[in-house]
Amino acid sequence: MDDTLALDLVSGGNPYQIMSRLVTMAAANTGADRCTLTSLDQNVFRVEASYQRGGPPDFVGHEYPIDWLARQPLIQQAVTSGAIVVGGSLGERSDIEPDLAPALLEVKHTGIVPLPVGNAVGAVLILSRKGDRPFAVRDLEGLQQVGMLAVLALRNARLVEAVQSAQQRGLEALTLMSRHIASSMEPAAFFEKMSETVAGLVDAERAAFWQLIGDELVALHPWDDDARGKAGTMRMPVPHPASVGGFAGVLYAGKALMVRPETVPTDALPEPVHALGNVRDLLAVPWRTAAGPLGILMACNSRTTFIDQDEWIMRLAARASALVWQGYDAEHRAEMLKAAEIERLAAHAQRMADLDQQKSEFLQLASHELRAPITLVSGYLSMLEDGSLGQLPETASKVVPLMATRMRQMSHLVERMLAASRLEIRRRDAGTIDVRIDDVTRAVVASLTIDEDPRRTIAVETTGPVYVRADPDSVETILTNLVSNALKYSPEMTDIAVVVREEPGWAMVDVIDHGIGISEQESARLFQPFRRLDSALSAGIEGTGLGLYLSRNLALELGGDIEARSASGEGSTFTLRLPAHPAPPAGQSGD
């Protein structure tokens, strides 16, 4: 064997170079004038390399249909038997190809060396001599071994090329698909673009996603301009899950369906596809998620013919699209849930607002209706008192002031109810200013000491100016209520203290009494409207049961709260807490 050739074969050099050296070496070793190496596959007989004495290589790359062998008995015999065949000229037939004729006709002897690869002959070496010396089989035997190695190298090279090409195609497919996935397209646009890409990648005229909707497969988009022009969407009935092959296998068994005119006749196309018109061949793959089938991805009318790699590309596209579909679906579900939740909350808010409105209106109407009889009775009582209705007997004139007092109490109760109703109707708007709560406290204490019980003093402790941002009337109402409660609910000779202080972020006012106190059970309903303490009722203390309710609501509206600490019989501490506010700049005092 030629050393250079052996080195090439071992080192995996360029296969075409190896072929070229092989034919040159074979011609030299056997004294042939011409030598060609032709490869065979299922379809084609192809010239891979050639040598001619005194001339350039010719016919390289020429291909002949495999049935051409029938016209060359010597070659056919070698291919069929796998044995070396020797004989005369190959150009003795009258139907020889015109381009081959000059080369073949000058030949007198031929030797055919089949080069088996596995069980079949993958190539043949054809040697020829112009002279009269015939080939001997034993002279050619050595070529068979080295030729086989060369053909293996060729096959290997072809395979590497095919893999590289497939990898290139796959990479291109991935790049194009990921580009769609990364874009934030609407679902309809996404699936149409993906289909176009798939059609391009598998070289098909048409491609579309068909979604499983009820008992139909419905195309998400028209798959060509012709379909685009037609009214309505493309749809077809879903095959029965028990049916075998066709789309049933694609939908339910995750199989691919490939219909190729040369292997599977176009008649094998599912009937509904025929109805779509002008469909020659077809490749359909499942479009599904882990949860089940979404539909199918179908391409048809390949410009060459669908191959296995097309199936791989379409499966990849269908898988990626299923993930995207799941994303859209999750997004859609989340939006639906969000919308439903918003609707539910809005309905709830509306219901609460309606109830609130009804309650306030009821309270308002009730208060108003209560005023009418009070007006009449009070009016007549005042006329009785001032003598407008004539002189009263002495016994009668004694009870009239009593009646008038009780009527005023009743009137007071109604007024408190009205105030509560107004508080709920009118949501306090931002009539807030900087308020020095220590000043307001002192003013409230001063007014109550004069109004209610001049005999008692209330100690006010403050650490300095304490500011809140609030409606001053509200602050005054709350403090008046808390301090007057302390006066009402504690005996005359006990002390009352009011402490204005600050905690981080809060302004605090403690109103501390040593009165009847509040039991644990009572404290739970302290801030509810019309709730009065049993102890207060039994002690005969007047009140409406609205004061604390109103005050707490006002405090809550101002962003604060009122808390009570007490033990029955040991007095109580009510603490008003409002958000502290920094002191205003000099000259802008809010008081």
Place this chain on the structure above:
Amino acid sequence: MTEGTSTTRLLLVDDDAALAEMYALQLTASGFDVTTAHSGAEALRLVNDSLPDLIYLDLGLPGMGGLEVLERLRKTPDTADVPVVILTNYSEPDMMERGKRLGAQDYLIKVDTPPALLAAAARKWAQHTED
């Protein structure tokens, strides 16, 4: 209590007949010529017949409410200037505001207004016209 030859004529509009009677009693005793009406329509008819010197107008009237009566009075040239004092138990700020905007001279809350005060208010607001 009659002052001079002419008497100040008051129209008292209130659907509560007992209350109207009580006010009329007090006002008549104070020397006013009092007519009562129990609905807005009746009040407008009476005003049309003879213009009073002052109207005490309730707001919660059946059918045509007091504020509508006031609005109609103000829109009619002959009655546009008649003094009107609202006398009601509705003390909602927005109703007070509307009453004032429609040109009521005063807004009295019944429950806070002893009958005797009505006579004083009538002396203040009545627009005495010579018959």
